[in-house]
Amino acid sequence: xxxxxxxxxxxxxxxxxxxxxxxxxxxxxxxxxxxxxxxxxxxxxxxxxxxxxxxxxxxxxxxxxxxxxxxxxxxxxxxxxxxxxxxxxxxxxxxxxxxxxxxxxxxxxxxxxxxxxxxxxxxxxxxxxxxxxxxxxxxxxxxxxxxxxxxxxxxxxxxxxxxxxxxxxxxxxxxxxxxxxxxxxxxxxxxxxxxxxxxxxxxxxxxxxxxxxxxxxxxxxxxxxxxxxxxxxxxxxxxxxxxxxxxxxxxxxxxxxxxxxxxxxxxxxxxxxxxxxxxxxxxxxxxxxx
Numbered sequence: 693x694x695x696x697x698x699x700x701x702x703x704x705x706x707x708x709x710x711x712x713x714x715x716x717x718x719x720x721x722x723x724x725x726x727x728x729x730x731x732x733x734x735x736x737x738x739x740x741x742x743x744x745x746x747x748x749x750x751x752x753x754x755x756x757x758x759x760x761x762x763x764x765x766x767x768x769x770x771x772x773x774x775x776x777x778x779x780x781x782x783x784x785x786x787x788x789x790x791x792x793x794x795x796x797x798x799x800x801x802x803x804x805x806x807x808x809x810x811x812x813x814x815x816x817x818x819x820x821x822x823x824x825x826x827x828x829x830x831x832x833x834x835x836x837x838x839x840x841x842x843x844x845x846x847x848x849x850x851x852x853x854x855x856x857x858x859x860x861x862x863x864x865x866x867x868x869x870x871x872x873x874x875x876x877x878x879x880x881x882x883x884x885x886x887x888x889x890x891x892x893x894x895x896x897x898x899x900x901x902x903x904x905x906x907x908x909x910x911x912x913x914x915x916x917x918x919x920x921x922x923x924x925x926x927x928x929x930x931x932x933x934x935x936x937x938x939x940x941x942x943x944x945x946x947x948x949x950x951x952x953x954x955x956x957x958x959x960x961x962x963x964x965x966x967x968x969x970x971x972x973x974x975x976x977x978x979x980x981x982x
Contacts, residue, residue: 709982710974711736711764713907713952714743717963722747724963726759732967736764738950741790744797753796763799764948765842765905766790772826773807773819773856780826783807787830794839801904802834803842803878806866808853820856824866827875835874842904843867844878847886849919860884860893867902876904879940880952882911882923885931891939898943906940908933908978909953916956923953926973937981949974949982 712734714725722743729737737756744752744766756763769790774780787804794802806823813819827841834841843863846855857863860877867875877897884890897903910929916922926933951970958966 706975706979707733707971708735709947709949710734710971711738711948711950712967712970713738713765713767713950714740715767716909716951716953716958716970717966718954718959720963722752723755726755726761728963728967729761730759731964732971734967734971735760736762736948736950738764738767738948738952739797740767741793744793749793749796753798756797762948763797764950765801765803766794766797766799767952768803768805768844769841770804770855771807772804772823772830773810775810775813775819775822779810780822783826784829787826788833791830791834791837791839795837800838800840801842801876802839803844803905805844805846806855806857808851808856816851816856823856827866828869831870831874835871840873840904841875842878843875844880844905845883846880847883849915858883859887859889860897861887861889864893864897864900864902867900872901876902878905878907879903879936879945880905880907880909881931881933881936882907882909882952885911885936890936894936894939894943898945901944903940903943903945903947905947905950906937906945906982907950907952908937908974909951912955921954921956923955925953925955925958925969926951926977933977934981937978941982949978 769787845863848858863877910924912924912929
C-alpha cells in the first residue's frame with residue numbers, strides 16, 4: 693500500500709465520527725453544506741430545521757441521502773414553557789412536526805431546547821413544571837415514530853429566554869421517568885464545561901444509557917455582546933476537551949461528534965476554510981480522547 697493510500701485510509705478513519713452542525717456554516721444553504729461535507733470528507737451532518745425548511749423537507753432528505761451522508765441529529769424542537777393553552781397547543785404541534793421531520797431525514801435524535809420564562813413571568817419552578825408536563829404529552833408521539841427526544845442543557849446565561857434546564861443533572865432528572873430510548877441528553881461542551889458535577893453526571897448518563905449526542909465547540913472570552921455568539925472553534929477558548937472527552941468516552945458514548953459553533957467571524961469566513969480548520973482542531977483536540 694502506498695503512503696498516500698495509508699494517509700487516505702487514516703483520514704477517513706479519523707473523521708468517521710465527525711459531523712457538521714449546520715449552525716457552524718450559517719451562511720451556507722443545505723445544498724452547500726452537504727457539498728462542503730463531501731468535499732471535506734466529513735461523513736455526517738446535523739441540520740437545523742430552518743435550513744431544511746428552506747430546501748424543502750423531501751428535497752433535503754434526498755440531498756443528504758444521495759450524498760451518502762448520515763444525519764447525526766435534527767435541531768431543534770422544544771420551547772415548551774408557554775403558560776397559556778393556545779401556546780402549549782402550538783408548541784406540541786410544532787414538536788410533533790419536528791418528530792416527523794426527523795423521521796423523513798432518517799435520524800433518531802431530535803434536540804429539544806426546552807424554553808425560558810413566559811413573557812412577564814418570574815416563577816421558574818412553575819415554568820420548569822410545564823416543561824415536564826409538555827414532555828409527558830410529547831414522548832408517546834416520539835416513541836411511536838422511533839425518535840428520541842434529546843434534552844440539551846444550556847449555559848445558565850440563557851435560562852431566562854432559552855432553556856430553564858442548565859445542567860446535565862437537571863436534564864437527566866427530567867428524562868428519568870422515560871426509557872433511555874425515548875429521552876436522552878446532549879453533552880455540549882459550551883454549555884456544560886463549567887459544571888462542578890459534570891464528571892459525575894456524565895458517568896450517570898452513561899450508566900443510564902442516555903448520552904444521545906456529544907457536541908463540541910469552545911467557550912470564548914470576552915463574552916460577545918450577543919452572548920449567543922460566544923462559541924468558538926475548539927482551541928480558541930477555555931474548554932478542556934481532553935478531560936471532558938475522556939469522561940464522555942469512558943461513559944460509553946461511541947456516536948457522532950457534532951461541531952456546532954455560533955460565531956460571527958466564523959460565519960463570515962469561507963465555509964471550506966472553516967471545515968478545514970474544524971477537521972484539524974477535531975483531530976488535534978477531540979479525537980485523541982473520543
